Amino acid sequence: MPTIQVDIVSAEGEIYSGNANMVFAPARMGEVGIAPRHAPLLTALKPGEVRIEDTDGKEHFFYITGGMLEIQPHLVTILADTALRGEQLDEAAALQAQQDAEEALKGVSGETDLARAQLELAEARARYQAAQKLKGKR
Amino acid sequence: MANEKEIRTKIRSVKNMQKITKAMEMVAASKIRKAQDQMEASRPYAERIRRVIGHLGNANPDYKHPWLVEREVKRVGYIIISTDRGLCGGLNVNMFKTAIGELQKWKSQNVEVDLSLVGAKAVQFFRRLGGNVVGTATHLGDKPHVNDLIGAIKLMLDSYSEGRIDRLFLVHNEFVSTMSQKPEVKSLLPVSAIDLGEETLQDHWDYIYEPEATELLDDVLMRYIESQVYRGAVENFACEMAAKMVAMKSATDNAGDIIEELQLIYNKARQASITQEISEIVGGAAAVSG
Secondary structure (H helix, E strand, O other): OOOEEEEEEEOOEEEEEEEEEEEEEEEOOEEEEEOOOOOOEEEEEOOEEEEEEEOOOOEEEEEEOOEEEEEEOOEEEEEEOOOOOOHHHHHHHHHHHHHHHHHHOOOOOOOOOHHHHHHHHHHHHHHHHHHHHHHHHO | OOOHHHHHHHHHHHHHHHHHHHHHHHHHHHHHHHHHHHHHHOHHHHHHHHHHHHHHHHHOOOOOOHHHOOOOOOEEEEEEEOOOOOOOOOHHHHHHHHHHHHHHHHHHOOOEEEEEEEOHHHHHHHHHHOOOEEEEEOOOOOOOOHHHHHHHHHHHHHHHHOOOOOEEEEEEEEEOOOOOEEEEEEEEEOOOHHHHOHHHOOOOOOOEEEOOHHHHHHHHHHHHHHHHHHHHHHHHHHHHHHHHHHHHHHHHHHHHHHHHHHHHHHHHHHHHHHHHHHHHHHHHHHHHHO
């Protein structure tokens, strides 16, 4: 009986890899069941459960918070998100990052003092190199 | 000549410091391995997502996503990844030097720069020197998560989509080896065709897309950029640990040298005081017997 290779990966690492008879995933347009030799398909996933029926007939469950589903006849890849995503949530995260920046850099001018930056970096570097040299001499 | 007790206290305090630097060295050494594993773990995701983007690009050759189109540069964005903590030698300094070099280059072309900073050290640096910082993400800890970076990245992506910036770059340290790390500047937007390896995509088949390929492209591209920045953050952390290990090792060695020197001084001081005592006794005895 034909089987499909299933890989679930996220940006932070591999979550599952193995052979299966059947895979179910929560696609954005409705749940899909994937049997071997499925036509190539690419779709977005919404938060939900991924169910994998492996070759021993055992079932594996994974909760994913969304991502992408890529299907090739003998290969199913789920690119899982590492966190709950959504326009509003992302917006909130962006706002947070912006507020953090404003908080941390209150009263700082918008122009980087390049001349001073270079001077300071050159000095720091020289000090570092001098320390290295001194160490070599001992 | 300094007295014995003073020197002894000094030796003890240097020894305590040495213990701390030694411990930090060992902690850093064990964290390098973990960070490298984390770097490795992010690779399959990035590779797959790149392949998917290649397909999506091919699916609608007429449609060009704004993130794939090069345009005239009036303002650029930089995501700069530094460490959260110091004591890692010249790592941050070298990276800032590269970043400042880039800023200088744009300034000479009259192009303004927006910054998004990752890591407390970068925030400190630009707080002192100024800069148009639109977003920050700090305190990522030992195990950076994509989640912590989303905000800082989205600000830049939105800027790009809305036309406020025309290019986006990433600056971070590249892990060459435990002994060597070098600052790297990577172009994130627009995503170039070479990055995606489009020339390798000559398959006859194509996916069925649900929903439309153009819609999916948005999602995928965003995740692609995020995975790139995430990788940068993880790599930078591996660099931090490697640099810290080396810095702490040399600090431990230096402490050893200082202890050795102090020990010599201490011995001399002890000898001197004994000699003095003997000469006093001998002098005293001579006075009595004479």
